[in-house]
Amino acid sequence: MIRKTGSLLCALVLFTCSPNLYSAQKSDTAREKVRTYFNRLVADSGAHGAELRMFLNLMPKGGDLHQHFTGTTYAETYLDFIKKENSWISKKDFSVITPRDTAKLPDTLSVDKLRSDNKMLSDFSMVWSDKDFSNHYHDQNAPDVQFFGTFANFSTILKYDGALYTEGLKILKNRAKLENVQYIEQMFISPGYKRKDARFDDLCRKSIADKNIPELHRTFQDFVSVVRADALYQKAVPGYLKQVKTCADAVNDESFTLRFQSYVSRNDSPAEVFSALYTAFCEADTSDLVVGVNIVNAENSPVAMSDYSLHMQMFRYMKELFPGVKTAMHAGELTIGMVRPEDLTFHINEAVMVALADRIGHGVDIGYEVNAPELLAYMREKKIPVEINLTSNEFILGVKDGQHPFRLYLDQGVPVVLTSDDEGVSRNNLTDDYLHMVQRYGITYDSLREIAGNSIRYSFLKESEKSQQLVNLDKRFAEFEARMARMIANASREGGKKRTTNR
Template identity: 40%
Template sequence: MRTPLTAGALLALALAAQPALAKGPATSPNEAATARHYASLIAGSQPNMAELTLFFTQMPKGGDLHHHYSGAIYVEQYVDFVDRQGYCVNKQTYRIETDKALVAAERAKPAAERNCLSSAEIYADDHTWRELLQRWSNKDFFNHGALQPPPDRLFFQTFGYFGPVSNSNFKEGLQELKKRAIAENVSYIETMFKLSPAVANPDFDAKAWQNANDDAAFDAQMRAWFAVLDKDPAFNKTIADFVARIVDSSEGIDDERFTMRYQTYVLRLLNPSLVFSSMVSGFKAAKSSDKIVGVNIVGQESTNISMRDYALHMKMFRFLKSVYPDVKVALHAGELAMGDVPPEGLKFHIDQALTVAGANRIGHGLDLAHETNATGIMQTMREKDIPVEINLTSNAFINGVEGSHHPINLYRKYGVPYVISTDDAGVTRHTLSNEYVLFASRYKPSYAEMKKTSYNSIRYAFLPVAEKQRLTRQLDQRFADFEAKIARLAKTAAKAP
């Protein structure tokens, strides 16, 4: 663990970081005009939200690097998938019924007697439709009169509702995400697409908990089972099938306008054997296909299992990074706020993701100010050029952290690179453009910093250098076109009475 910085060293680091966020004058008349126009929109105590929305909807935003496929699909599309799969939605529980015999029996009933509805029937029944929206997303959470669960519970429960159709129709879902991205000037998405295959092993579970505080014993345990899994034909066949499905689903996505790559992920809510074997399959999948660019870990970080096994999971990543050093890792770490867990639970998650697991990017990093080694964390991320993925809407809804309570200004002040991303835009019903609007209106960065943020989303993508260079050249041209358009708009505004 890195020794925390002294107060003087930390101040020097902050001062050294600041010039990187505001470099010299604009390099072209159009860029200068765009910067002035943008500055006018964020000036004063009440930023011009409507014009900021117009501005950022049109501004090129590079990529979205913290993006969950299943949480990015809007409810409306999932409801359409219900019919495609031959399912129906129970209008009492709002859950999808997948039993084909039950569905057939329901459809044989007169319409007035049906308890399980088709997509068209859901849309036609306004009460059912609105109630479903409130369960499958956060729609109307803050402006309704009905009782609802706490925001974090509501958020994570949504996946159980649309789960039966989120694992099908991948081609259609990815095409919809591509279309939406192009419409809001996003050229790259790196999505957490599929849970990698896993194998249960009760003996591994028992020994893992026994060896939780003995690194040598746990490493030996992982090495032994990895050797077995590595040579297991059945396990390797599931990985090959897994990779083939991702490659097949991605067919037709990439073109001259848009590129998408995929992270596989493990679920931290499972027993150690399932997490480890899923992690093994994820690393092997990433090694075998250039479509799969990294491995992540997902699941609510504040649950009892997540907290109990957090250190074990980080050691699993450390072991597999030693086996597959070229595979990139982006980790959800520190997605916690005061009260989510006891105070001691807020003190080590980001640190271990960096120093134990060797994360190449940190997702959320929300509990930074509470971490024991907070200053060392920022020094490590700055020196090793490890960015944090900022998800403002998600953090506000799930954890109640926003405004000056959000650590984004800590990361910015001390020179930690960052990217702006969406997390689960379908569940929280927003866009990447909206995240830029929130960032600009709340924290008032310069146009130069906003532009750098867009470029950062390509710089820190898990892509080969040549691909980054191609996307950067594309972004250069898109910004030139955008700034010319905004310069003309600003002239029009100046002439208006």
């Protein structure tokens, strides 16, 4: 009894003397209200889509760790860029014609002319994005061809004037802030160097076919010397880092942080992939702004499929040369029918076990991998997260709802982050993917907070930067929960009044 009174007194003293404790208790109460409210919405998520969207739009989402600059920029922004650069659109295929290519001028349209014609503007949008792909009858590409085909259009105008990159990033930053994203780790531009070498290609493919990994790594080593001696390579790294710094300086402030990943295309020749990869690792090793390296492009294309194991060995070699450089790797962005069944059995495994990926992008075909249970356990133990891209997987692969392995990863304890991939091509935003996640997989509020926090915890920021970002995220959550709690309380009061009046 005495002890009870003592502890009650202590609690009272602590409560009145410690403002921090008081505000922590206040925010706990707000969180409890928000938790109850959110879990109630999710229980009948079909009827509460608009309310959930509002909630998720306002909710802090931490970071977006899987975003491609060119695919995230909307077609409308590209049109602004084309107009600004006094360039045109080809009447034939809607590609960009810059003043450097005056031979094509007779077959072009101005941006103003295009915008004044609804039919042409609609056709343009269907070539430059997934817009209206499936809501009316028209000749269609296969979804993967449509999606990846859009990228060929973007680079012409961006390369015409490098300043457009900064302009584009400012737009993406504003969009991120509007949906409460505080950090972006972006696949921005490729490393700026690659070289062809048919002999290297032959040697690599022979060593892989013979499973002679020591010989393969000797071939790599010799080619590093060739790359390093190339004057173009020597210019590429400082040029890349200068551009990255200019862009980062233009957008980074106390409310928003941007970091970059350099990347290679998996559809290039082995020599091009290797030389670009070496350059990308050098860039990431040199600059704090370039926090990782990735491999991109259609995983089901013939070159990507036949050279897959070779690419994983290249990453392994680079990881040994540059142990401090982190890698996020597109792997398992495949499904049944797209490739042969046996081709679905090993990509994520090799990305994790051979290439030593720090994060996996997509990971959709995990259910087809021969050693899936052991691989999932390994990813859980080693804390190798998977970047989930629901909208892009639904469009490119046709994989959605219960066919998507989101639940499998979550239930097996593999860290999950939700990412946007290519908002401009998909014509969505990160909030939209959060809504899909909540409506399809019945996520609780605590899981939602955990997933948002993962986007900082598993980012490639330095530990001190992560701590700072996590403090910032906690603060944003406290503000968000207080705001939602006020809304919930007001709605209950109004609801109460109405019930009284009706009676």
